[in-house]
Amino acid sequence: MPKHPLISIPLDIPDVRVLQTELTKDGELILTVESTLSSTTCRRCGRIISERHGVDEPRLLRHLPSFSRVVYLRIRPKRFRCPWCEGHPTTTQQLDWYDPNALHTKAYERHLILQLVNSTIADVEAKEDVTYAALLGILDRWIASSVEWEALEPFATLGIDEIALLKGHRDFVAVISAQTERGDLHVLAVLPDRLKASVVAWLLNIPEAIRVHITTVCTDMWEGYITAVEEALPNATIVLDRFHVIRHARDGVDTLRKQEVRRLKKELPTEAADTFKHTLWPFRKRSDALDTADQERLETLLAASPALRQAYVLREQLTRIFDTARSKADGMRRLRLWRRRVEKSALRCFDPFLKLLSSRLDLIANYFISHQTSSFVEGLNNKLKVLKRRCYGLRNVAHLFQRLTLDLEGYRRFSPWRTATYSVVSGKS
Numbered sequence: 286m287p288k289h290p291l292i293s294i295p296l297d298i299p300d301v302r303v304l305q306t307e308l309t310k311d312g313e314l315i316l317t318v319e320s321t322l323s324s325t326t327c328r329r330c331g332r333i334i335s336e337r338h339g340v341d342e343p344r345l346l347r348h349l350p351s352f353s354r355v356v357y358l359r360i361r362p363k364r365f366r367c368p369w370c371e372g373h374p375t376t377t378q379q380l381d382w383y384d385p386n387a388l389h390t391k392a393y394e395r396h397l398i399l400q401l402v403n404s405t406i407a408d409v410e411a412k413e414d415v416t417y418a419a420l421l422g423i424l425d426r427w428i429a430s431s432v433e434w435e436a437l438e439p440f441a442t443l444g445i446d447e448i449a450l451l452k453g454h455r456d457f458v459a460v461i462s463a464q465t466e467r468g469d470l471h472v473l474a475v476l477p478d479r480l481k482a483s484v485v486a487w488l489l490n491i492p493e494a495i496r497v498h499i500t501t502v503c504t505d506m507w508e509g510y511i512t513a514v515e516e517a518l519p520n521a522t523i524v525l526d527r528f529h530v531i532r533h534a535r536d537g538v539d540t541l542r543k544q545e546v547r548r549l550k551k552e553l554p555t556e557a558a559d560t561f562k563h564t565l566w567p568f569r570k571r572s573d574a575l576d577t578a579d580q581e582r583l584e585t586l587l588a589a590s591p592a593l594r595q596a597y598v599l600r601e602q603l604t605r606i607f608d609t610a611r612s613k614a615d616g617m618r619r620l621r622l623w624r625r626r627v628e629k630s631a632l633r634c635f636d637p638f639l640k641l642l643s644s645r646l647d648l649i650a651n652y653f654i655s656h657q658t659s660s661f662v663e664g665l666n667n668k669l670k671v672l673k674r675r676c677y678g679l680r681n682v683a684h685l686f687q688r689l690t691l692d693l694e695g696y697r698r699f700s701p702w703r704t705a706t707y708s709v710v711s712g713k714s
């Protein structure tokens with residue numbers, strides 16, 4: 286293999302000296318390095334030993350690419366002999382920039398972990414030419430498969446959401462998250478189902494010192510979650526997540542739009558019916574987010590169907606209540622007024638929502654105490670949806686937990702552009 290003179294670049298690995306650089310015929314860079322540390326810890330007695338005893342077999346570790354070239358570090362780990370232990374056993378020097386059994390330096394593994402954020406293993410496998418199994422191993426080494434309570438920042442708000450693992454199947458797993466006082470979102474658990482008993486058991490397992498500080502739990506309307514929280518966290522305020530609550534109203538109105546468009550298309554001449562094309566999004570969007578063209582399309586549709594106009598106006602009024610009510614009392618009063626308006630109309634599309642309102646008005650109105658506390662659940666919900674599409678068929682809850690953690694915390698924890706408070710690569714980064 287030819288030896289090329291190369292410019293000197295810092296390796297960013299502590300206590301290492303480059304002995305030789307080679308460029309292989311495949312264009313890969315191989316740097317032969319040695320540790321400048323001249324001692325290690327005896328594997329038997331734990332004392333520092335510095336009596337050299339040769340070197341181990343060479344190790345080839347993939348490292349961060351340089352100048353778009355694949356880079357390997359070749360090292361023959363030093364061995365040391367213990368003068369105190371019986372039989373003078375030898376110990377191979379362990380260095381903190383690679384794990385004894387790893388195929389990559391920690392710096393490169395960190396790079397791979399960052400590539401996995403919002404991506405798939407198959408995708409990173411192809412981009413980096415690293416095996417699927419190696420990536421799974423890295424994921425396991427870098428991301429715990431369950432929550433590490435002691436590493437978590439203080440939080441007072443818990444969120445419970447869920448994800449259906451298979452399309453068309455009704456097997457849900459519950460996802461429990463927390464929003465820290467700084468506003469960061471963390472996954473705490475992915476439970477194998479959404480049964481009340483599982484949620485209660487998990488909640489009671491939260492370390493006491495953390496559990497007593499939980500003041501608010503945001504959840505969707507699933508009865509199992511509500512009763513589980515009432516049982517395990519009796520002092521916490523339950524807030525029904527706004528996104529799920531309003532969807533009950535929105536879904537009914539969407540169905541009415543479909544029915545009305547179908548009816549109008551039958552009753553009106555073709556040209557008139559054509560004007561109702563492309564009204565789905567103008568109709569669904571918030572009225573204050575529409576441009577002029579969308580407003581005109583929407584107006585044509587609403588003018589043709591008084592019932593739909595009535596439903597649309599009520600839906601927008603409902604959204605405004607959630608946007609602007611500034612206290613629980615104010616919110617409840619306005620929701621009751623709104624309810625009376627719906628009841629006076631002949632509309633049936635709000636029936637599921639009215640039913641929810643009569644059974645859960647109190648929990649819905651808890652949203653008005655603090656709008657902020659609940660909004661993070663929607664952020665999590667979006668992450669869940671994206672992850673579900675990306676990791677379709679992923680059934681292992683521990684792995685789901687890792688992937689969600691990585692999506693939510695990956696940039697915060699592993700990006701070299703952020704202050705790396707979690708860095709495990711080296712003390713320098």
Ligand SMILES: [Zn+2]
Nearest residue numbers: 327330367370
């Ligand atoms: Zn020893």
